[in-house]
Amino acid sequence: MNYLFLVLVLIFQIGACQSPAKRTDIGSVSYFIVGRIKTVEIHEGIPFKVKVENIDSKILNQYISIQILNFEKFQMTYWIDGKQKTGSYEFEKPFETKEMKLTVSRTMQQSTYNENLALIIYQFIVK
Secondary structure (H helix, E strand, O other), X not given: OOHHHHHHHHHHHHHHHOOOOOOOXXXXXXXXXXXXXXXXXXXXXXXXXXXXXXXXXXXXXXXXXXXXXXXXXXXXXXXXXXXXXXXXEEOOOOEEOOOEEEEEEXXXXXXXXXXXXXXXXXXXXXX
16 A cells, blocks of 8 residues: 555545644644655644653754554654664653653544554754
8 A cells, every 4th residue: 555645534534533633732732643755734633742841952842653553552752862762652651862852642532542543753942
């Protein structure tokens, strides 16, 4: 199956079952989907939202990747000082690393969760 087609179908399914994430929720977070050829900014149908409480200035304007592992957990990856940092975290629970303090909340309901979401790599940028 065409990867882009699968991504577009999932965005439509999620967006049709929930209210879209607002770009102004935090005002400084932009969301993206990583494709095989290019990365595309998205404004609705995002299965999560990020609330940033604190972030190291070295990470501002840097892509932070999120891959949904299941309905409860996600994996986050980012680079700082030339080193890759990866960790698994739970949705809805605030967490803190040396570089940031944030909460990633689901915008999807369990009834709309689809295991194919694990195939999509999302990114966000804090501006």
